[in-house]
Amino acid sequence: MIPAQFDYQAPATLEEAVSLLASDLDGAKILAGGHSLIPAMKLRLAQPQLLVDIARIKSLAYIREEGDQILIGATTTHYQLESSDLLKRICPLLPECAKSIGDVQVRNKGTIGGSIAHSDPAGDWPAAILALEAALVLVGPNGDRTVKAEDFFVDLLTTDLQPGEILREVRVKKPSGRFGQAYQKVPHPASGFAVVGIAVHLELNDDGSCKSAAIGVTGVGVKAYRAQGVEGALMGTNLDDDAIAAAGTHVCDGIDPNSDLYASGDYRCHLAQVHTRRAILAAKANVQ
Numbered sequence: 659m660i661p662a663q664f665d666y667q668a669p670a671t672l673e674e675a676v677s678l679l680a681s682d683l684d685g686a687k688i689l690a691g692g693h694s695l696i697p698a699m700k701l702r703l704a705q706p707q708l709l710v711d712i713a714r715i716k717s718l719a720y721i722r723e724e725g726d727q728i729l730i731g732a733t734t735t736h737y738q739l740e741s742s743d744l745l746k747r748i749c750p751l752l753p754e755c756a757k758s759i760g761d762v763q764v765r766n767k768g769t770i771g772g773s774i775a776h777s778d779p780a781g782d783w784p785a786a787i788l789a790l791e792a793a794l795v796l797v798g799p800n801g802d803r804t805v806k807a808e809d810f811f812v813d814l815l816t817t818d819l820q821p822g823e824i825l826r827e828v829r830v831k832k833p834s835g836r837f838g839q840a841y842q843k844v845p846h847p848a849s850g851f852a853v854v855g856i857a858v859h860l861e862l863n864d865d866g867s868c869k870s871a872a873i874g875v876t877g878v879g880v881k882a883y884r885a886q887g888v889e890g891a892l893m894g895t896n897l898d899d900d901a902i903a904a905a906g907t908h909v910c911d912g913i914d915p916n917s918d919l920y921a922s923g924d925y926r927c928h929l930a931q932v933h934t935r936r937a938i939l940a941a942k943a944n945v946q
């Protein structure tokens with residue numbers, strides 16, 4: 659439980675962090691909240707030569723509105739998202755997801771950027787940002803680029819981040835019109851991580867029928883994904899109980915579900931179906 663030896667740098671600016679990272683593309687790693695990286699280092703699953711601590715770059719922690727977007731800095735903590743009055747008002751899925759994460763200590767240190775970059779198959783943020791169709795701004799030695807959340811998660815613990823790149827910002831379009839959101843999660847009793855987590859963003863037509871649905875799923879597969887079968891089945895329906903139950907049966911379409919000592923693949927899919935239905939019902943009840 660003692661990590662291998664490493665160097666530590668705490669840059670004051672993002673530019674400095676990018677250049678430190680570029681100085682050792684194979685050996686350097688970003689440190690944010692440390693709540694995934696430090697345990698991995700203690701187990702020697704990760705042995706970076708250099709930690710570049712971005713949690714001390716004050717300008718990277720923010721939640722603000724800009725035009726029709728919500729901008730969230732990468733080192734914004736789970737707690738800052740959970741307690742944001744702005745988000746509770748304009749995009750309640752984000753604080754609802756944040757408050758389901760781990761415990762108070764984890765939420766006080768862990769960051770949204772660290773969680774998304776780590777891409778744990780049971781992490782909560784990936785489901786929420788997929789349902790919100792977020793964009794991720796990455797910065798590297800060659801400047802900025804923006805990637806859609808659905809293109810970012812590549813495989814188990816693997817993202818589209820290239821060597822030397824830092825996730826700088828999460829961008830979410832401000833929800834508008836008649837919309838409802840919800841996050842439903844079955845937490846693992848020991849860690850709090852999602853055995854299954856379902857994030858829903860619904861948009862309704864004036865007559866109450868489903869205009870669009872975006873559903874992010876975590877815990878079920880090797881990476882978080884959009885449940886397109888459910889989304890397609892909901893479109894145009896009047897969102898009655900039968901339509902929602904029928905749509906929920908598609909949540910594991912095309913997915914080879916995770917299986918472990920706590921939950922077999924079949925059980926996970928059953929949980930996912932039940933909680934997809936509950937999450938859609940909750941989102942419908944939350945329509946503004």
Ligand SMILES: Cc1cc2nc3c(=O)[nH]c(=O)nc-3n(C[C@H](O)[C@H](O)[C@H](O)COP(=O)(O)OP(=O)(O)OC[C@H]3O[C@@H](n4cnc5c(N)ncnc54)[C@H](O)[C@@H]3O)c2cc1C
Nearest residue numbers: 690691692693694695760768769772773781782825850851
């Ligand atoms: C007891 C416990 C319970 C937990 N329960 C939950 C839970 O219920 N749900 C959940 O979702 N998570 C849970 N977590 C994980 C927690 O949310 C972590 O905070 C999160 O996964 C990683 O964020 P971090 O800021 O701590 O990142 P770190 O641990 O510092 O970094 C994680 C990885 O991401 C990289 N990285 C970090 N920031 C960036 C960036 N901006 N750009 C590029 N790369 C970056 C690092 O190099 C590292 O590889 C739990 C953790 C613990 C210890």
